[in-house]
Structure formats: structure tokens, C-alpha cells
Amino acid sequence: MATSVVRAIQDADIPGTAAALIEVHATDGYPVEGVDQPEEWITPPTVIQAWVAEIDHRIVGHVAIMRPQGEDAVALWQKQTNGAGTEIAVLARLFVIREARGHSVGEELMRAAAAYAQQRGMRLVLDVMTKDTAAIRLYERLGWRPIGKAIHRYGDDQQINAICYVSPATPPVPASDHRA
Template sequence: MTSRPHVRPITDADLPGVAKALVEVHATDGYPVEGVADPEAWVSSPAVLTAWVAVEDERVVGHIAIMRPLGEDAVALWRERSGETAERMGVLARLFVVREARKHATGETLMRTAMAYAEERSLRLVLDVMTKDTAAIRLYERLGWTNIGEATHHYGDGQETPAICYVWPAAGTADVMGAAARVR
């Protein structure tokens, strides 16, 4: 890889490259724990509001999506703490970057792109991350995401793993911190 990745909205033509990158990340990192059997369908789910890819030397090296809330633990935790409606929320999901593209802060660039999109639309973002994914946790916290609680991520045939839920304060840090403090 010789150039820095650039981030752009995903197109249907990107799906084979996204699928290949997802399978590669799963092989190196064990993420994602679902979606690998049919990666093109997983990244193009009807729940996707919008998504982006990172491309380097004409190869897809990363992906991120904002999804419609579908009862995720992070959505429920934030609604309970803040009283905010799900209509003004999005779930940040399906962030993955192939190993050799990480040296260029590709994950951070994808995150900042999604956060800017949400901010422009006054959309509150939430996410959950498996506790084993410590690099992702460090990235979210460095970018100002607030831990709002713990959950259990369920996947596969009855499998589960501990997860942490986060909210991004598109409407401002003060109201997020206040809502989180009221419950804790």
C-alpha cells in the first residue's frame, strides 16, 4: 500500500471489496463475530442508514456504517438515561479496517466522517463494543465517546460476550455527562 486511504460513501460496486476486507479482518482479529458467512448482505443490511468505505490504491481497506436503531442495548441504555427518542438516534456499527491500513489512522478517519454526518443532522450516535476489542475502545474514548454502561453481545447460536455501550454527544458533552451521571 503506497498511498493514504481516502474515505467516501459506499457504492454497490464496493460490496465485493468490502466483503473481502471484512473476511480478512475477521481472520486477523476475530471481528466481527457475525456477518462473515454472507458479508455483502451483512454490510448492506436494510437497517443501514448510510455507510462509507476507506479506499487505498483502489482497494477497500475499511468500512463504517450508521444503522437505524433496532433495539440494541446501547439504544435502550441511552434512552433510559436521557429520555431521548430513538428517532433522533443512530447506531454506529460495522467499523473494520484491514491491519496494514491502520497505520494511517483509517479507523479514526472513518469515525470522524460518521460523526460529522451525525452532527450535521443532529443525530445522536450510540454503539456497543465487545470488551475484547481494546483498540476500538481506546479510539472511541479518545474521540470523546462516553461509556454509558455494560451489556452482553449475543450472536451466533446462543453465544455471548461482554460489551460496553457508548454514546457520542452530537448535541454537546454537558447533556451526555449529565444524563450518564443521573443514572450512575
């Protein structure tokens, strides 16, 4: 498989990103709410910045930083820090199609978001469904710290357990950048 390219999303990327989201939902059930309106789900008005990953000019992944809208992870972090410190933003809508997994695409998307947030003095939080074990492993490998549990409610009185995380204060250096 060719190398992935991570870049800021553009309007022309929305249809391809929506197609990737539909594919991820079919294979993984993400997002649990479904994908009836994938383009709207990718581009809500709360997005601060978003990125796509592409391989051979095909969009294979996405991540966004969003303004807080009452998420449990935000409340947990504010409680733990007494509301002090840096601006809080939410890392959200991370997905990678199955075919592109195992090639560091998710990690590259996470690093792009983390670098953006760090440059702007933002601390990122997120929630992840406990069923999404690969995502949990990725977050923890990148130094994200669990800050509490939540229940994600959706649909007609449906719910699923979630874990909330906060980003490291300083993003970790990629393994290839470590010097002996």
C-alpha cells in the same frame, strides 16, 4: 503507505468491502457472528449511510450508521435521557484491515460518520466487545463516552461482554485543526 480516502459506499464497492471484512474476521474474529454472508452483513436494510476507506484503490475499511433495532446502547441512552433529545442512530460495522491500521483510517471513518450525524441532528450510540481494546481506545480518544455494559448474544447460546458508548455532542476537532 499512501493516504486513505474516505467516501460514501457505492454498489461497486460491495465485493471489495466484503473481501476486507473476510480479512478482518480472519485476523481479529470480527464480527463474532462470522462472515458467512459478508455482502448481506455490510448492506442490511437498516443502513442509513455507509462509508469505505480506500488506499491505492483498495478498500481497507468500512463504517455505517444504522437505524436502531433494539440495541442495548439505544435503550441505555434513552433511559439516561428519558427519551428526550435528538434522533438516535447506531454506529456499526466499523472495521479496518490490519495492514491499514496505524494510519488514522478508523479515525477518518469515525469522523465521516460523526459529521454526517451532526449535520442531521443525530446522536450516535454503539456497542463494542470488551475484547476489541484498540476500538475502545479509538472511541475514547475521539470523545465517545461509556454509557453502560451489555452482553452481546450470538450463535448457539454464545455471548461476549460489551461496552456501550454515546458520541460526543459535538465531534472533536482534528488535532491538525487546533489553533494556538
